[in-house]
Structures are given as structure tokens and as C-alpha cells.
Amino acid sequence: MATQALVDITTLSPKFQDLYAKAKIFVEEECIPAEKTFELQMGQNETRWKIIPAILEELKVKARALGLWNLFLNQDYPEGAGLTNLEYSLIAEITGRSPKLAPEAMNCSAPDTGNMEVFAKYGSPAQKEKWLKPLLDGKIRSAFAMTEPRVASSDATNIETSIRRVGNEYVINGLKWWISGAGDPRCAVYLLMGKTDPDNKNPHRQQSIVIIPADAPGITVVRPMKVFGYDDAPEGHCEIIFKDVRVPLENMVLGEGRGFEIIQGRLGPGRIHHCMRCIGMAERALELMLNRVTDPSRRTFGKLLAEHGTVVTDIATSRIEIDQARFLVLSAARKIDQVKAKGAMKEIAMAKIVAPNMLLSVLDRSMQAHGAAGISQDTPLAHFYASARTLRYADGPDAVHQAQVGKVELRRAADITAKMKQQKDKSDRLAANAKL
Incomplete structure (x- = not known):
């Protein structure tokens, strides 16, 4: 993973650094290896809607013992782990590498995260006691x-x-x-x-x-x-x-007529969580691609796949797009820490547009490198793709976020016009004096 090249995690809190290290090991050594068992325990018939695979419950016990629990609730909430939005975003990226297991194993999966934040931020003491506590405890969904x-x-x-x-x-x-x-x-x-x-x-x-x-x-x-x-x-x-x-x-x-206020408070941080999980999925897709194209048994026209120029270009493009998206999403997370979600709506909207689209592009290249296997059940790529395409609607479609970004930019137009007029006037004066 290239996260450390973009954010110096040693400058963040010691608590975060400890949790981040534990989360990386937990996802790589526990969650990803458990994915096949999870699918087997799910089965293929209607029991899938009634049975919670035992492997998931085992992972939840392990995550909780490591302190990897309810990390999404930021430092504004006494019920949370005390992380900033930027810090949790980096952990959310890690969970995105195993999106079916890691977020739920750490009690950090949607839609529960957003709902818990609603209860924590807007709920009455009685509502928190009845609903927030069992959600935080992982007893209900x-x-x-x-x-x-x-x-x-x-x-x-x-x-x-x-x-x-x-x-x-x-x-x-x-x-x-x-x-x-x-x-x-x-x-x-x-x-x-x-x-x-x-x-x-x-x-x-x-x-x-x-x-x-x-x-x-x-x-x-x-x-x-x-x-x-x-x-x-x-x-x-x-x-x-x-x-x-x-x-x-x-x-x-909260009270009648307060619905919009609540959903804006709910969706802002949640959008960033989704975006960082997109980064994690994209990183894993690129890793799968690198593994595939350097496999000695995968040769076309006498060459390793990695020796074809188009494949090298796809790898480079994917690396660039992932890092670009990560910069944008982490910038939005930092802005939320500085001015809350309402003050960071432009940055959140930009990240929400870019991250799922980036993931779709990276996944498409990885799937292409895998050939027919890339769209099969033998890799997670196809399921990742379905999830990524869904995220272009979830929490607001691209067009809505684009309109928001455009409107925010247009608010700068009057100041820009005034500035340009001052520059022109000064330019005209300087030119006139120069002639004299």
C-alpha cells in the first residue's frame, strides 16, 4: 500500500498509529484469508437470509479484543475511539481491502455507522439507551x-x-x-x-x-x-x-421538520468512509493485477503479460489514479476535522465523485488483465465492480455532487471579475504611462 507516501502517519496520534498497525495485520492475515470460508458458510439457498456465518462472528471477537471496534465515531463523540476523521479514513482504506468482512468485523459497516452517528449526535437519552447501545455493542443491526x-x-x-x-x-x-x-x-x-x-x-x-x-x-x-x-x-x-x-x-x-438537517449530518462523514474503502478496494485490485501479469504461466505471444506495453501503461495509470483519489479524499477528511462536514461539502462532493469512478477504472483494467477469470466468482473483482457502480448513486448521484461543486465555484465569480477588472485597469494605466 502506498498510503505512507502520501500521509506521514508518524505525525498522527500514537493511539491511531497503534490501531492502524493492528488493522493492517487484522485485515491482511485474518479477514482476507477468511473470505472463502465466509462464502462457503453462506451457502447458496434461502438459508443465506437467515444464517450469519460463524467465521464473521469469530472475526468480530478478534477485532474487539484488538480494540478495533467502533473506530468510525470520531473524537466529537464520547462513545467513539477518539480518532480524527483523517485518522479513521486511513483505517477505512484498510477495511476496504476486504469490504464484505472487515468493516462489519470491526463494527464499522454501513448503514450502521451512519445510523449510530444519528443516534449519537441527535438522539435523546432514551433513544441512545434503547438503540445506540446495542448497535455499538454489535448485538443488533x-x-x-x-x-x-x-x-x-x-x-x-x-x-x-x-x-x-x-x-x-x-x-x-x-x-x-x-x-x-x-x-x-x-x-x-x-x-x-x-x-x-x-x-x-x-x-x-x-x-x-x-x-x-x-x-x-x-x-x-x-x-x-x-x-x-x-x-x-x-x-x-x-x-x-x-x-x-x-x-x-x-x-x-430531534423534532419534526429536522430531517434534512439530520441526513446532512449523517451523510457527510459517511461519504468519506465509502470513498476510503474505495481506495482500499482499488489497491487490492491493483495488487491482484500485479500478481496476475507477472505469473510465469500467463504468457501471450511469447511474453509475460507484464512485458506488454499496454499492460505496463494500465498499471501506471492505475497507480496514478489511486494516489490522486487518495489525496482528494484525505483532503476532504482533514477539512471535516477543521470546519465540520457542513463546511467541507465541496471537498466531500469532489471526493464522492472521483473515488467510485476511479475504482471502476482500476477494476476494469485488473479484470481485463485477468481475462475471463476477472468477471467470474474466482476473484473478488466482479463483486467489487458491482459495489463501485452502486456507489455512484449511493449517498447522492454524481450529477448532484457535480452541481454542488459547480455552484460553490460560481460563488467566486463576482470576486474574480472584480479582481480581473482591477488588473485590467492597472494594466491600462501602466500602458498609457509607458507611452508618455
Whole structure:
């Protein structure tokens, strides 16, 4: 891995350095070797939605014993490990090398990370006691229900799910889909975004976040959605019907009309976590490619694959793109540490655009070098590709982030125009005087 060439980790906290060293060993020597066993224990039939492979639980015990637990909650939270966003981002890269096992083994996997941050940042003491504590302890899992099939959910003001107050309860009705984690038998709670005040003139004050126990009457998990044929059992990405689901008033998070405020606080750091895991996946894809093209048994036209110019170029391009993306993502993480997520939205948006697209490019080159094996189940590359393509939608599609970056840049236009006018005026004066 080339991380140390970009960030001098010796300048970061001793606690981070210890955890970082442990995480590298844990992922390389425990998680990656366990991936095949995990797939075997998952099986191929419907039991995949009911069984949690024993190897995963064993990894969780090992990770917790090493202190590799809940590292994602930054130094602002007493429940977390006390790391900065920059420090955790470097560890998130390592977990991305084994994305199916390492994040969950360390209790740092989405969507639980974002949901735990919501409870930690916005939850009432009672909500934290009931839901945050068992999530932090790894006893339950959760889901975040926002996306809907009947509207363009890239603009969250479009969501239609109704949260209506009736007496001392809220009644929820709506259809959601791509709800990650909802298929997991350990999923005990949903955080749902819906409209409590659809007629509010401010479209960003219409929405609220409400807590719904997963076993509440009226919830129907219709089906897991597939990504290029992957259903990602046991967590899945599910379509769910909420029909007259009732929860008490105390299940409202922060207050009615605060939904947008909550999701922005939830998604900012989470986007960086996704991006750094992309870097980890890309590093592993490049390593697989290097191993493949230097294999003496893999020769074409009398040469090792590595002796072909196009392959060398692909390796170099991948190295450059990975390091470029890492610089951008770590810069965004540092900016969050300095000015919080709201002040780093441009940097977060740029990283969110670049990292998944970079990963897709690196994966494509590695898959090509592997030939037909690259798109098979014999390497993790195809599954990585499906995940990477999904991330161009998750937490906001590319076009939304591009629009945000463009708007932020356009705010500089007036100052730039004024500066250029001053330069022109001075240039004209200097030229006039020179003639005299």
C-alpha cells in the first residue's frame, strides 16, 4: 500500500498509529484469508437470509479484543475511539481491502455507522439507551429508509412517505427501496425519512426522521434488490412497504421538520468512509493485477503479460489514479476535522465523485488483465465492480455532487471579475504611462 507516501502517519496520534498497525495485520492475515470460508458458510439457498456465518462472528471477537471496534465515531463523540476523521479514513482504506468482512468485523459497516452517528449526535437519552447501545455493542443491526421507487430520490424533497401524527402516535405509510441491511435477521430498527409537514413552504422543513422497530406491525419486506445479479445476503438492499405502521411520539428524532438537517449530518462523514474503502478496494485490485501479469504461466505471444506495453501503461495509470483519489479524499477528511462536514461539502462532493469512478477504472483494467477469470466468482473483482457502480448513486448521484461543486465555484465569480477588472485597469494605466 502506498498510503505512507502520501500521509506521514508518524505525525498522527500514537493511539491511531497503534490501531492502524493492528488493522493492517487484522485485515491482511485474518479477514482476507477468511473470505472463502465466509462464502462457503453462506451457502447458496434461502438459508443465506437467515444464517450469519460463524467465521464473521469469530472475526468480530478478534477485532474487539484488538480494540478495533467502533473506530468510525470520531473524537466529537464520547462513545467513539477518539480518532480524527483523517485518522479513521486511513483505517477505512484498510477495511476496504476486504469490504464484505472487515468493516462489519470491526463494527464499522454501513448503514450502521451512519445510523449510530444519528443516534449519537441527535438522539435523546432514551433513544441512545434503547438503540445506540446495542448497535455499538454489535448485538443488533439497522437500516436507513429514504430512497423511494416512485420519485426521483436524488432530490430528497420528492419523497412521498407520510409520517402523520394521530393522538400520541405517528402513523407511517409509504414504499421504500434499496434499503440496505433490511434483509439481515439481526436488523432491529429502521431510521425512516418521511414527510410530517408536506405543505410547509420551505421544502427542506417538510421531512422528519422517525425510529421504527423492525418488528412493528405493518412492515412488509417485499424483496431484496439485485446489483448486477448480487443480492448481498444476508443484509440485502430491500424494497419495503410501510402500511399504517404506528410508533410513539418519542420515536421522532430531534423534532419534526429536522430531517434534512439530520441526513446532512449523517451523510457527510459517511461519504468519506465509502470513498476510503474505495481506495482500499482499488489497491487490492491493483495488487491482484500485479500478481496476475507477472505469473510465469500467463504468457501471450511469447511474453509475460507484464512485458506488454499496454499492460505496463494500465498499471501506471492505475497507480496514478489511486494516489490522486487518495489525496482528494484525505483532503476532504482533514477539512471535516477543521470546519465540520457542513463546511467541507465541496471537498466531500469532489471526493464522492472521483473515488467510485476511479475504482471502476482500476477494476476494469485488473479484470481485463485477468481475462475471463476477472468477471467470474474466482476473484473478488466482479463483486467489487458491482459495489463501485452502486456507489455512484449511493449517498447522492454524481450529477448532484457535480452541481454542488459547480455552484460553490460560481460563488467566486463576482470576486474574480472584480479582481480581473482591477488588473485590467492597472494594466491600462501602466500602458498609457509607458507611452508618455
